[in-house]
Amino acid sequence: MPEADPVCREEEDLVGSLASMSSNERIKAIQKMPKTMRKKREIRNKVLKERTKKSRHRGAQWTQGAPGVSFRRFGNALSEFFQQLRPWHKSLKIIGAEFGTSVLSYFVFLKWLLNFNIFSFLINFGFITIPQFLAAEPNNLSFTGLELLTGAGYFQQTVLYYGFYTNATISKVENGPSYNMQLAYIFTVGIYFVICFLILLFSMARFFSSNFRLTKAFSVNASKLLCTWDFNITNEEAVKLQQKNLLTQIKEDLTEVNKEVVNFSVMERFVHIATHLLAWVVSLATAVAACAGVYFLSINNLKLFMKGYSNDLQRQSAMLVLPVIVSLLNTLVPFLFSWLGHLEKFQTPGQHIYVTIVRNIILKISIVGILCYYWLNIVATSESQCWETLVGQDIYRLVLVDFIFCLLGSFFGEFLRRIIGTTVCVSLGLPEFDIGRNVLDLIYAQTLTWIGILFSPLLPGIQMIAFLIVFFVKKVSLMRNCQPPREVWRTAQMTTSFIFLLFCPSFLGVLSVTGVTVWRLKPSEECGPFRGLPSMYAAVDEWIQTLERYTVSKWVVWIYHNLIASELFFFIISTVVLIVTYLYWQIIQARKTMIKLLHNQIINAGQDKKFLLQKLQREQRAKRRSSSALGGRGQQRSSSSYHPSMQPAQEVPGYPERAFDRNQNTSHNEHPFSVEISSSSDFSPGKQLR
Amino acid sequence: MGNKQTIFTDEQLDAYQDCTFFTRKEILRLHGRYYEMAPNVVPMDYTKDPDVKLPMQLIINMPELKENPFKERIVSSFSEDGEGSLSFNDFVDMFSVLSEMAPRELKAIYAFKIYDFNTDNFICKADLEKTLNKLTREELTAEEITLVCEKVIEEADMDGDGKLGFADFENMISKAPDFLSTFHIRI
Numbered sequence: 001m002p003e004a005d006p007v008c009r010e011e012e013d014l015v016g017s018l019a020s021m022s023s024n025e026r027i028k029a030i031q032k033m034p035k036t037m038r039k040k041r042e043i044r045n046k047v048l049k050e051r052t053k054k055s056r057h058r059g060a061q062w063t064q065g066a067p068g069v070s071f072r073r074f075g076n077a078l079s080e081f082f083q084q085l086r087p088w089h090k091s092l093k094i095i096g097a098e099f100g101t102s103v104l105s106y107f108v109f110l111k112w113l114l115n116f117n118i119f120s121f122l123i124n125f126g127f128i129t130i131p132q133f134l135a136a137e138p139n140n141l142s143f144t145g146l147e148l149l150t151g152a153g154y155f156q157q158t159v160l161y162y163g164f165y166t167n168a169t170i171s172k173v174e175n176g177p178s179y180n181m182q183l184a185y186i187f188t189v190g191i192y193f194v195i196c197f198l199i200l201l202f203s204m205a206r207f208f209s210s211n212f213r214l215t216k217a218f219s220v221n222a223s224k225l226l227c228t229w230d231f232n233i234t235n236e237e238a239v240k241l242q243q244k245n246l247l248t249q250i251k252e253d254l255t256e257v258n259k260e261v262v263n264f265s266v267m268e269r270f271v272h273i274a275t276h277l278l279a280w281v282v283s284l285a286t287a288v289a290a291c292a293g294v295y296f297l298s299i300n301n302l303k304l305f306m307k308g309y310s311n312d313l314q315r316q317s318a319m320l321v322l323p324v325i326v327s328l329l330n331t332l333v334p335f336l337f338s339w340l341g342h343l344e345k346f347q348t349p350g351q352h353i354y355v356t357i358v359r360n361i362i363l364k365i366s367i368v369g370i371l372c373y374y375w376l377n378i379v380a381t382s383e384s385q386c387w388e389t390l391v392g393q394d395i396y397r398l399v400l401v402d403f404i405f406c407l408l409g410s411f412f413g414e415f416l417r418r419i420i421g422t423t424v425c426v427s428l429g430l431p432e433f434d435i436g437r438n439v440l441d442l443i444y445a446q447t448l449t450w451i452g453i454l455f456s457p458l459l460p461g462i463q464m465i466a467f468l469i470v471f472f473v474k475k476v477s478l479m480r481n482c483q484p485p486r487e488v489w490r491t492a493q494m495t496t497s498f499i500f501l502l503f504c505p506s507f508l509g510v511l512s513v514t515g516v517t518v519w520r521l522k523p524s525e526e527c528g529p530f531r532g533l534p535s536m537y538a539a540v541d542e543w544i545q546t547l548e549r550y551t552v553s554k555w556v557v558w559i560y561h562n563l564i565a566s567e568l569f570f571f572i573i574s575t576v577v578l579i580v581t582y583l584y585w586q587i588i589q590a591r592k593t594m595i596k597l598l599h600n601q602i603i604n605a606g607q608d609k610k611f612l613l614q615k616l617q618r619e620q621r622a623k624r625r626s627s628s629a630l631g632g633r634g635q636q637r638s639s640s641s642y643h644p645s646m647q648p649a650q651e652v653p654g655y656p657e658r659a660f661d662r663n664q665n666t667s668h669n670e671h672p673f674s675v676e677i678s679s680s681s682d683f684s685p686g687k688q689l690r
Numbered sequence: 691m692g693n694k695q696t697i698f699t700d701e702q703l704d705a706y707q708d709c710t711f712f713t714r715k716e717i718l719r720l721h722g723r724y725y726e727m728a729p730n731v732v733p734m735d736y737t738k739d740p741d742v743k744l745p746m747q748l749i750i751n752m753p754e755l756k757e758n759p760f761k762e763r764i765v766s767s768f769s770e771d772g773e774g775s776l777s778f779n780d781f782v783d784m785f786s787v788l789s790e791m792a793p794r795e796l797k798a799i800y801a802f803k804i805y806d807f808n809t810d811n812f813i814c815k816a817d818l819e820k821t822l823n824k825l826t827r828e829e830l831t832a833e834e835i836t837l838v839c840e841k842v843i844e845e846a847d848m849d850g851d852g853k854l855g856f857a858d859f860e861n862m863i864s865k866a867p868d869f870l871s872t873f874h875i876r877i
Binding site: 027030031032034036037038040041044045076077079089092093096101105210211212220221222223225226227228229230231232233234235236239240243246247250251254490491492493599602603605606607609610 | 705707708709710711713714753754755756757758759760770777779780782783786788793794795796799800801805813818821822825826827829830834837838841842845846848849850851859862863865866867868869870871872873874875876
């Protein structure tokens with residue numbers, strides 16, 4: 001059959017090209033093909049036959065595909081094993097079905113953060129705590145229930161805190177293999193942070209690459225119509241609500257006065273700017289005041305602690321004052337910020353959300369910053385017996401009280417608000433789930449946990465349990481009390497920003513705090529794995545010195561001296577990285593210009609087409625007039641002679657027509673332009689790039 | 691590993707794994723869902739690749755699709771015979787493209803098909819009007835609909851032919867980063 005020939009030939013080419021790829025690429029290419037499943041399976045079988053033919057040709061050679069394929073199978077089996085956590089899948093599906101992708105992104109983020117804590121807990125427990133159990137000293141303190149809240153007392157002499165760990169080299173068998181606790185401690189924490197850094201970096205890069213747009217042109221209406229319908233939502237009420245929201249947005253867009261055209265008078269603009277400035281001043285002043293309050297309170301606390309307490313109850317309550325005040329500040333000041341945001345008249349609701357989130361970030365960063373300053377500068381140099389354990393206890397209390405306030409916030413913010421909104425003050429309605437605030441709370445909690453890893457190795461385990469409970473409580477509260485969001489929440493953009501926030505102030509800050517602690521601070525003399533050393537890092541130095549004695553490990557020593565401990569190496573690497581970044585920046589600029597040029601080229605091509613068609617119409621009309629004068633003989637010939645020239649014009653650029661072989665009844669309108677010639681349609685001019 | 695299942699041969703499961711974004715367990719679970727829609731018609735034993743199709747009426751009553759305004763278009767875009775009945779192959783294909791691992795380009799191709807109501811490879815004004823009606827439950831007046839559709843074509847049509855070709859659509863999708871997460875159905 002002559003028509004099937006080009007089809008068959010194309011298919012053979014496809015099979016040939018697929019057969020020559022590596023198996024991973026081949027699988028990816030097959031998965032991406034927009035053909036029916038039956039066709040894909042046929043092609044896959046043909047490709048496999050082709051490959052076995054080729055490998056038989058080459059004799060009993062080791063087929064390149066085998067290890068790649070088995071690796072992928074292994075990866076699949078592994079992911080199936082982890083998918084045993086079906087409870088996640090079902091909860092996420094239910095949440096997405098009723099509330100959409102925006103609220104779902106909070107729970108997905110929470111689940112992702114949980115993985116960091118699980119990983120940290122496992123390696124800390126495995127490498128640090130279990131060996132410590134073998135060399136444990138007996139615990140003489142008594143256990144009262146209050147320790148769970150304050151972390152002090154009985155817990156002080158347990159594996160929970162840094163102070164309990166021994167600095168000895170543990171060995172169970174005489175002259176057997178020994179386990180150096182100092183190295184284990186520092187390397188476990190160090191390797192964990194390096195792995196976290198890499199994971200965060202790659203996630204951030206992946207999100208940026210899929211969500212960052214080079215060109216600014218953003219077609220609001222078109223994308224609202226065609227790209228924003230949330231297919232996740234399967235609940236009838238939620239679908240109706242989403243349709244109603246879209247309707248409201250479209251109506252608002254249609255009837256609004258063009259905001260950019262309205263010119264404010266000089267006076268109004270001045271008032272506008274003054275309000276913004278005032279609001280910012282108030283927010284920053286609040287943040288500074290909060291910091292000062294926290295700082296003086298902590299110094300006071302430390303003084304009282306060193307002096308000793310009159311009775312036990314006073315001691316316990318004094319320890320809890322600081323975390324409670326910090327959590328209160330974190331909970332109540334954001335209300336002030338959103339009230340300020342309502343006072344200022346922002347141009348778009350997006351700006352309002354953005355500014356409120358920035359202010360909350362500033363508040364949280366300053367509080368964490370001042371606490372770190374207090375811990376590293378004041379507590380570390382105080383004359384307490386074991387300052388690392390003190391810091392660990394502080395962080396434990398902060399984490400715990402923050403967790404309790406999170407649950408309380410859910411109770412008051414959502415449950416009581418719903419009761420108020422449905423019975424007492426019906427105009428308020430149901431509360432909405434505040435995604436921004438909740439995500440910032442998660443980032444804050446995770447930052448505290450990361451800071452605390454060095455001082456309290458099992459803290460991630462506690463945070464893990466806390467996150468699990470928070471997930472459950474938030475989900476139940478969401479389903480019972482909240483309504484789906486009304487405002488547009490740009491999920492992809494916000495998720496990228498949150499991961500960036502997790503990396504940039506949060507994780508990098510933690511790295512600097514840990515770095516300062518390990519390099520600069522003097523560990524306490526009487527407790528912990530690093531007692532007696534001038535700094536925690538000195539343990540690594542000593543280890544390298546012991547390695548120098550053996551010739552086998554001289555290369556490790558060489559690497560250490562010339563690569564890790566040498567400044568020249570880092571200087572060279574930084575210069576190289578900066579140069580590469582600059583080159584990539586230039587490439588991006590060039591691509592932006594290229595995009596603009598290509599866009600203009602498409603518009604020009606469209607206008608050329610329009611011009612040529614109009615010319616064609618004129619010629620046809622002229623010919624028809626002249627041929628009708630001649631008696632209609634030339635008409636047939638003229639109309640048919642123009643068709644070949646139409647072929648290139650109507651080819652859809654770059655789109656595989658074969659993709660539509662699904663619907664056999666597609667009315668392939670082969671010559672759309674020829675039809676419209678006779679009806680002399682009007683083409684709208686192409687849009688100029690703004 | 692685990693129990694020996696007799697629904698598919700190993701070779702079939704490998705083929706499905708290679709052609710979709712699902713793992714073996716998910717494919718077996720999908721078969722379970724396909725089966726429970728019509729237990730009398732769908733065989734438990736798929737080793738011989740039986741030619742069984744379920745009509746559109748059954749598929750659009752699935753809880754994942756029931757409330758979706760575009761359910762008929764989704765099912766007909768994946769139907770091999772063009773009439774909306776899905777074989778198991780098409781069923782798996784549909785949820786594979788709508789899963790979160792499918793790449794943007796593949797989703798864009800099928801989203802284009804879904805919104806192309808008259809299947810002429812272009813999203814013309816009539817298609818946009820139908821889409822708008824489905825999205826807003828037909829509560830806009832006729833002139834509001836025309837206004838919005840004109841705006842959409844004006845914004846997205848680059849080559850000036852009055853309708854959106856696939857290139858225009860893909861260009862628009864590439865500027866909407868939320869598309870990947872919203873064009874997603876969990877099964």
